[in-house]
Amino acid sequence: DGGITQSPKYLFRKEGQNVTLSCEQNLNHDAMYWYRQDPGQGLRLIYYSQIVNDFQKGDIAEGYSVSREKKESFPLTVTSAQKNPTAFYLCASSPAEGLAGIADTQYFGPGTRLTVL
Amino acid sequence: AQKVTQAQTEISVVEKEDVTLDCVYETRDTTYYLFWYKQPPSGELVFLIRRNSFDEQNEISGRYSWNFQKSTSSFNFTITASQVVDSAVYFCALSEAGRDDKIIFGKGTRLHILP
Numbered sequence: 001d002g003g004i005t006q007s008p009k010y011l012f013r014k015e016g017q018n019v020t021l022s023c024e025q026n027l028n029h030d031a032m033y034w035y036r037q038d039p040g041q042g043l044r045l046i047y048y049s050q051i052v053n054d055f056q057k058g059d060i061a062e063g064y065s066v067s068r069e070k071k072e073s074f075p076l077t078v079t080s081a082q083k084n085p086t087a088f089y090l091c092a093s094s095p096a097e098g099l100a101g102i103a104d105t106q107y108f109g110p111g112t113r114l115t116v117l
Numbered sequence: 118a119q120k121v122t123q124a125q126t127e128i129s130v131v132e133k134e135d136v137t138l139d140c141v142y143e144t145r146d147t148t149y150y151l152f153w154y155k156q157p158p159s160g161e162l163v164f165l166i167r168r169n170s171f172d173e174q175n176e177i178s179g180r181y182s183w184n185f186q187k188s189t190s191s192f193n194f195t196i197t198a199s200q201v202v203d204s205a206v207y208f209c210a211l212s213e214a215g216r217d218d219k220i221i222f223g224k225g226t227r228l229h230i231l232p
Contacts, residue, residue, distance in 0.1 A: 040126075042208060042222035043162075058219075088160060105152070106220060108162035 003027065004109035006091050011114045013085075021076045021112045023091035031096035032074035033106060036060060037088040046089075049074055050096050078114065085116045119144045121211050121223035129229040130199055138194045138226045140209030146170075151185065151192045152210040152220065162208070168192065169214075196228075204230045 004025045013019045023032065031050045035043040045058030049068040063082025068074055074093075078085045090111045094104035120143040130136045142151065153165040166176060168185055176183045180197045196203050206225045213219075 040224065042121075042224040045219060048219070090160075090162065092162075105164055105167050107164060108154075111160040113160070 004091060004093055004107060006089075006109040006112050008112060009110065011112055013114070013116050015116055016080045018077055018079050019085075019114065021078065021089055021091075021114070023074045023076065023109060024072055025074075025091075025093045025109075026072060027093055027095075027107065028071070029093035029095050029107075030071070031094045031104070031106075032068070033092040033094075034058075034064070034066065034074070034076045035090045035092065037090060037111075043090060046076065085114060088113050119146075119149075119211050119213055119221050121209050121221055123207075123209055123223035123226050125226045126224075127227045127229070129231060131231050132201055133198050135195060135197050136199055136228065138196075138207050138209075138228065140192045140194065140223060142190050142192065142209070142211045144190075144211060144213055146213040148214045150212045150214060152208075152212070153183065153192075153194050154208045154210065154222075156206040156208065156225070158205070165194075199230045201230045201232055204228060 007022045033048040034046040036046055037043050044060050046064050047055055047058050047066040049055035052068055052071050055066050055068050063079055065077045088111050091109040092106040094106045096104055122141045149170045151168045154162045156162050173185050182195045184193045206227045208225045209223045210220045
């Protein structure tokens with residue numbers, strides 16, 4: 001089945017430790033995104049990538065890092081510099097067909113709930 | 118600047134009632150896209166609809182319908198004959214075409230369908 005997988009579903013870490021969240025897609029989508037969701041809030045964009053080996057900061061990139069070495073994979077590292085990392089993290093992808101004036105639909109993975117103790 | 122407002126934080130209705138979720142957006146662009154997503158308790162966002170700014174026709178999909186009115190910058194979502202499985206958080210979102218496909222989300226409306 002085509003889709004987006006995120007692992008693990010729940011993640012616990014001690015304060016001060018870096019942690020990497022996995023996101024894999026087999027939809028052959030070019031673009032991938034990371035969002036953070038806090039209780040009662042909408043989604044806020046952390047990083048996005050429209051092509052392999054390239055990525056851009058979103059609205060709340062501080063304390064996070066990403067890589068895009070393969071089209072299928074877009075891992076997110078939550079570093080110790082992130083002051084309040086406990087949140088629900090959602091990964092998404094879109095075809096990014098590059099058509100001028102067209103906004104692609106983003107499709108989401110199941111999310112990872114990170115709790116920092 | 119672009120913005121999406123979902124003024125209803127939480128709504129509760131009894132099963133089989135109709136319910137409308139409001140969405141008001143702000144944008145300076147003439148070409149933009151509006152979305153609705155459903156987030157059930159499992160957490161994954163499920164895509165429901167995408168509508169571009171040049172298509173003001175209302176859309177119906179089963180028990181779901183959407184009313185797009187550019188004059189009031191609204192894109193409201195109605196569930197007819199609600200069911201318990203409709204209980205979820207619903208997000209309205211806006212994308213200004215050409216802006217790297219970035220989507221701005223509203224804060225969501227939590228819908229409770231009571232049996």
